[in-house]
Amino acid sequence: MKRVRTLAGALASVPITLFGLVLITFVIGRVVPIDPVVAIVGDHAPPEVIARVRAELGLDRPLPVQFLIYVKNLLHGDLGRSVMTSHRVTTDIAQYFPATIELATAAIILALLVGIPAGVLAASRQGSRLDHIVRVLSIGGQSVPVFVLGMIFLLIFYVKLGIAPGTGQQNVLYEGMVPHITGMHVIDAALTGQWDAFWDGLAHLALPALVLAYFSLGYITRMTRAYMIDALKGEYIITARAKGLSGARILWRHAFGNISVGLITVIALAYANLLSGAVLTETVFSWPGLGLYLTVSLLNADMNAVLGATLVVGLVYIGLNLIADLAYRLFDPRVR
Numbered sequence: 001m002k003r004v005r006t007l008a009g010a011l012a013s014v015p016i017t018l019f020g021l022v023l024i025t026f027v028i029g030r031v032v033p034i035d036p037v038v039a040i041v042g043d044h045a046p047p048e049v050i051a052r053v054r055a056e057l058g059l060d061r062p063l064p065v066q067f068l069i070y071v072k073n074l075l076h077g078d079l080g081r082s083v084m085t086s087h088r089v090t091t092d093i094a095q096y097f098p099a100t101i102e103l104a105t106a107a108i109i110l111a112l113l114v115g116i117p118a119g120v121l122a123a124s125r126q127g128s129r130l131d132h133i134v135r136v137l138s139i140g141g142q143s144v145p146v147f148v149l150g151m152i153f154l155l156i157f158y159v160k161l162g163i164a165p166g167t168g169q170q171n172v173l174y175e176g177m178v179p180h181i182t183g184m185h186v187i188d189a190a191l192t193g194q195w196d197a198f199w200d201g202l203a204h205l206a207l208p209a210l211v212l213a214y215f216s217l218g219y220i221t222r223m224t225r226a227y228m229i230d231a232l233k234g235e236y237i238i239t240a241r242a243k244g245l246s247g248a249r250i251l252w253r254h255a256f257g258n259i260s261v262g263l264i265t266v267i268a269l270a271y272a273n274l275l276s277g278a279v280l281t282e283t284v285f286s287w288p289g290l291g292l293y294l295t296v297s298l299l300n301a302d303m304n305a306v307l308g309a310t311l312v313v314g315l316v317y318i319g320l321n322l323i324a325d326l327a328y329r330l331f332d333p334r335v336r
Contacts, residue, residue: 014322021314026070029307030063036083036303079311080304084297089308092293097312098183099169100282100289104274106205107212111270115217116263119224124251126229134221141218150211150284157207164207167286171200208285212278216270223266227259234258261327268324272317 029036037054054060058069073080079089122134157164165171169185170178174197181188186205189198231237232255240250279291286292290309297305 014318017318018315021311021318022071022074023067025307025311025314026067028310029303030066036301074311079308082297082302082305084300084302084305089304092305093290093308093312095183096288096293097290099185099287100275100278100291102184102186103205103208103212103282103287103289104271104278106209107216107274108267108271110209110213111216111220112267114213115220116224118217119221120228120251120256122221123225123228123232124247131225134225138218138221138225141214141216141221145280146211146215147280147284149214150208150281153207153211154284165200165203167284169201169204169288170197171204174200208281208287211285212274212281216274219273220266220270224259224263227262228255231255231258264327265324268320268327272320275316275320276313 037050037057037059041049041053051060058066061069077090079093081087082089082092085092118134118138122131125131154164154167158166174194178185178189178194178197178201179192181191186198186201189195189201234255236258237250237255240254245254278287278289279294281287282289282291283295290312294306294309297309
């Protein structure tokens with residue numbers, strides 16, 4: 001019964017948050033200095049054509065009526081049609097979003113493999129040289145803009161050293177060879193046994209994933225370190241040491257086990273930030289994901305595509321926050 005009330009409490013705020021997200025995207029679409037009608041018909045269209053298209057889109061009606069139409073279309077899964085691609089925005093998002101998921105997932109895995117051990121070890125040796133190095137590197141990951149870091153990585157590993165492939169998701173030799181199953185190139189290549197395409201895709205994935213991972217690693221490392229410092233001050237740690245338990249067991253089983261639930265929220269927020277923050281990375285590396293789609297759509301004044309992509313990113317962010325909140329409430333008895 002308590003868990004049911006916990007789930008109900010976490011879900012209660014979702015409708016309000018969704019309404020706020022929909023309202024914000026609608027307002028953005030109306031206040032930006034871009035006329036969607038002109039983007040569709042062109043700058044030199046006759047006034048009567050502009051008026052007719054404006055009426056067809058419902059943009060000649062009062063704003064409250066336009067908002068109701070907008071919400072109605074969203075409930076039917078209609079995000080409009082992209083001016084740039086002439087496809088429905090939902091179709092474009094289904095095509096481009098898997099590549100963003102592939103990139104963000106690879107980045108969060110790398111960030112977790114490095115960030116969590118680094119944070120734990122830094123906390124266990126607080127004030128040491130290792131601790132200072134970890135803190136400086138963590139701050140650097142949060143301070144250096146992603147697009148700057150991406151260009152530096154390309155300059156070093158692609159231009160100077162020549163050990164990384166160029167931009168894009170795959171070499172032109174493998175275009176059209178891998179069937180579209182999940183939309184994630186590396187996974188699809190592995191599922192179909194296209195191992196040459198798999199290794200090529202993995203090589204193209206490595207550099208942008210490292211850039212995003214470093215961006216997220218700073219946040220994960222700092223939060224892990226802060227949690228561990230508090231955990232190591234607990235009385236149960238003193239008791240464990242008095243019992244003669246090994247340092248590694250105290251550190252990883254007792255202290256880290258105590259903070260692992262709290263790290264769920266940190267990981268979920270970091271992953272959500274990667275999905276929403278991949279825009280600049282995808283632009284620098286020409287990665288064919290939702291971020292690049294959003295950037296190109298914005299440059300082409302394709303507001304249906306821009307608002308649709310923004311809405312999807314917002315929904316993902318809300319969904320991941322909700323999952324983290326539910327997990328935190330269900331697995332941590334102190335919260336219940």
